[in-house]
């Protein structure tokens with residue numbers, strides 16, 4: 001049943017998948033908690049434009065996707081600083097820019113082919129040794145950065161104004177984080193696919209939020225969910241001959257629904273909150 | 285001993301064309317407990333944000349601990365609890381301990397992880413704020429008053445010498461308020477913390493503080509509570525309805 005692991009391409013797919021499963025929730029937990037999930041969608045669209053640019057110009061698509069994503073990260077920061085109150089609008093504009101650029105480039109290069117589809121829906125067979133090297137190197141950088149900044153990221157996600165008042169260099173940390181997000185999506189899309197990569201960023205975190213009883217627990221659970229989803233998704237996709245993006249994200253969704261079930265059964269959340277308020281009154 | 289901890293000279297601020305603070309001069313000495321009162325929209329929160337470096341004054345200078353605001357870097361010496369602090373994302377999965385620990389982020393710096401001494405500091409801050417028993421609870425699931433105390437604990441955890449509080453007793457019941465003022469007194473007397481507090485509860489505030497500042501775009505009054513009640517500050521500040529407002533409390 002696990003004989004497929006003898007194939008080098010499957011080994012690569014699993015390695016790249018595991019890297020994505022670690023990176024996506026690492027970034028996702030802060031994006032979701034800051035209600036910035038759409039940034040994931042934005043970088044996915046920009047990555048598509050990057051891939052299209054690669055196909056059009058003959059540059060290695062993963063590299064052009066990484067480059068264009070970083071450029072978009074810088075642009076987003078500039079836009080967000082100019083229109084502080086309209087962060088969501090800045091994101092919407094960048095999504096439009098990304099997708100329209102992608103459509104133009106794809107049309108120009110007449111690239112509606114298997115190569116493009118492997119980027120859109122993810123692929124287990126298309127990941128080259130070079131892809132894996134790049135994914136691993138970029139992944140290591142992103143992971144190191146986020147681990148280094150995790151106290152700061154937590155503080156900013158929880159209470160940005162207080163973090164600022166405490167003297168944390170909030171703008172710098174935010175810029176680094178947006179860049180880390182851009183890189184995460186560009187390297188994760190190879191396995192999961194551009195259309196579904198932002199789901200791997202948000203859904204495992206959303207599921208972990210249902211049952212996590214602390215930040216630590218939530219982060220830990222989101223890793224568990226993402227790994228389970230990627231490993232079983234790749235397994236299913238190999239045996240059923242499906243593009244991996246669909247099965248991976250479908251497993252995420254199932255885990256999310258199960259988590260809601262656990263929450264309901266265990267009575268975590270809503271009811272406790274009312275009790276807490278009541279207890280506060282009596283105590284007070 | 286009584287060196288100035290905060291000095292504002294000729295501080296003005298405006299949002300666009302709207303002048304919010306006009307030529308404020310105010311000095312707070314170490315060990316003082318200053319209460320700032322004033323009507324809604326009088327610029328109290330704005331003033332605190334300027335002190336905390338969140339807003340830049342359009343004119344004038346601010347000194348903290350004798351250092352000019354834009355050169356000041358020792359933010360761990362200042363604790364701040366904002367007005368809307370309990371309006372955070374209540375679905376955020378942070379325990380009380382995690383939330384309070386975040387108050388040590390700046391003190392730890394980028395490379396250091398919290399260890400035993402930091403956990404002890406969190407313990408002490410929880411104790412001080414009277415929320416030890418809530419340590420492992422999620423902040424979003426606490427009552428408003430409990431949350432308020434958690435954020436006070438977060439402000440206390442880095443052992444600041446100056447504590448700045450923006451309407452900390454809103455939504456806190458009378459009993460808890462009493463305990464809260466006891467806590468402030470202890471902090472001031474035993475740990476020598478200088479306090480700066482905004483409140484609408486003029487009656488209660490003037491009982492608790494050592495000096496009162498009345499703000500409404502300009503600084504109308506700065507002196508002892510006794511002087512405050514003996515003058516006509518209240519009616520100058522709030523207009524003729526001031527009596528009604530006072531009786532309401």
Ligand SMILES: Nc1ncnc2c1ncn2[C@@H]1O[C@H](COP(=O)(O)OP(=O)(O)OP(=O)(O)O)[C@@H](O)[C@H]1O
Nearest residue numbers: 299302304322323324325326327328329330331367
């Ligand atoms: N972000 C902002 N943009 C524009 N104007 C603002 C902004 N924040 C506050 N103001 C204005 O500045 C003035 C002072 O506001 P501030 O929050 O300092 O008042 P306050 O004294 O704290 O009031 P309250 O008692 O209601 O808390 C108000 O008139 C308000 O409308």
Ligand SMILES: [Mg+2]
Nearest residue numbers: 328329330367
């Ligand atoms: Mg205010």
